[in-house]
Amino acid sequence: DAGITQSPRHKVTETGTPVTLRCHQTENHRYMYWYRQDPGHGLRLIHYSYGVKDTDKGEVSDGYSVSRSKTEDFLLTLESATSSQTSVYFCAITTGSGNTIYFGEGSWLTVV
Amino acid sequence: SQKIEQNSEALNIQEGKTATLTCNYTNYSPAYLQWYRQDPGRGPVFLLLIRENEKEKRKERLKVTFDTTLKQSLFHITASQPADSATYLCALGSNTGKLIFGQGTTLQVKP
Numbered sequence: 001d002a003g004i005t006q007s008p009r010h011k012v013t014e015t016g017t018p019v020t021l022r023c024h025q026t027e028n029h030r031y032m033y034w035y036r037q038d039p040g041h042g043l044r045l046i047h048y049s050y051g052v053k054d055t056d057k058g059e060v061s062d063g064y065s066v067s068r069s070k071t072e073d074f075l076l077t078l079e080s081a082t083s084s085q086t087s088v089y090f091c092a093i094t095t096g097s098g099n100t101i102y103f104g105e106g107s108w109l110t111v112v
Numbered sequence: 113s114q115k116i117e118q119n120s121e122a123l124n125i126q127e128g129k130t131a132t133l134t135c136n137y138t139n140y141s142p143a144y145l146q147w148y149r150q151d152p153g154r155g156p157v158f159l160l161l162i163r164e165n166e167k168e169k170r171k172e173r174l175k176v177t178f179d180t181t182l183k184q185s186l187f188h189i190t191a192s193q194p195a196d197s198a199t200y201l202c203a204l205g206s207n208t209g210k211l212i213f214g215q216g217t218t219l220q221v222k223p
Contacts, residue, residue, distance in 0.1 A: 031209045042215035043156070043201065050209050059212065090155050094209070101146070101203075101211065103155030 003027045006091050006104040013111055019078040021107050023091030025071075032074040033092040033101075034058075034066060036085075043090065049074055081111045114140045116214040118202060124220045125192055133187040133217045135202030140212075142204035145178055145185050150199045150216065159200075160187075192221045 003026035013019050023032060033048040035058075045058030047066040055066050063085060065077045078085055091104040119134040135145070144163045148156035162169045162178045162185070169176045175188040189196050199216040 033211065035213075040215070043203075043213040045210065045212055048210060056208075056210070058210070092155075092211075100158045100161070102158070105155050106153075 004091060004093055004102060004104040006089075006107045008107060009105065010108045011110070013081050013109070015082060015111055016080050019081050019109065019111075021076045021089055021091075021109070023074045023076070023093075023104060025074075025093050027093065027095075028071055029093040029095050030071075031094045032068065033094075034064075034074065034076045035090045035092065036060065036087040037090060037106075038087050046076065046089075078109075081109075083111050085109065086111045114138070114204075114212060116140075116202065116204060116212060118200075118214040118217045120217055121215070122218045122220065124222065127193060127221055127223050129192055131189040131192045131196070131219055131221070133200050133202075133219070135185040135187065135214055137183050137204055140183075140204055141180075143207045144205045145176075146203045146205065146211070147174075147176055147185075147187050148201040148203060148213075150201060156201055189219075192219075194221050194223050197221050 005024045007022045034046040035043045037043045044060045046064050049055045049068045067075045089107045092101050094101040116137045146161045147159045150156040160176045162176050173190045177186045197220050199218045201216045203211050203213045205211045
């Protein structure tokens with residue numbers, strides 16, 4: 001157990017509504033990541049953070065924003081959810097580049 | 113653009129045989145490469161890391177090779193067991209901390 005908690009674990013929302021997923025860690029790790037996983041595409045990096053207020057885009061960042069105001073929390077926001085954002089979202093953490101990465105249990109989001 | 117390919121979506125083998133999974137990449141110079149196991153409905157679990165200056169890494173029944181000239185990594189599970197059945201993901205990492213994944217290969221080990 002790497003001390004990662006994702007919330008909510010399951011959510012159904014309507015198109016056009018804002019959604020925020022939360023990733024909370026208790027280990028004080030520097031790096032945090034948000035991925036989405038879809039059949040046929042595998043895990044794709046949305047955004048990542050290398051410290052408080054330090055974030056960068058991944059390969060599929062359009063439609064998503066993130067914030068990290070404190071070490072333990074990394075928030076992923078869908079400003080206006082679309083059906084194409086129906087997916088499983090995984091948060092991950094690591095102490096540094098090249099170190100072991102720990103994943104959360106996932107958040108299942110359905111946009112109807 | 114950067115591309116990672118795991119050469120087969122599914123691999124079926126008999127118990128006791130060696131499973132070999134392949135990860136190829138293009139337009140990328142990773143600092144390291146990692147392999148993960150993912151079971152249905154769960155997050156990926158880290159297995160092994162190999163750095164760009166290393167040729168081979170072993171951990172119990174697992175072996176990973178890394179050829180930066182061929183831009184390829186091979187992942188071997190020797191004496192495979194039904195409990196090894198899962199999806200295996202390779203991931204390439206940079207010194208900035210960015211990590212990108214392949215689509216995964218689903219391994220089925222039959223008794």
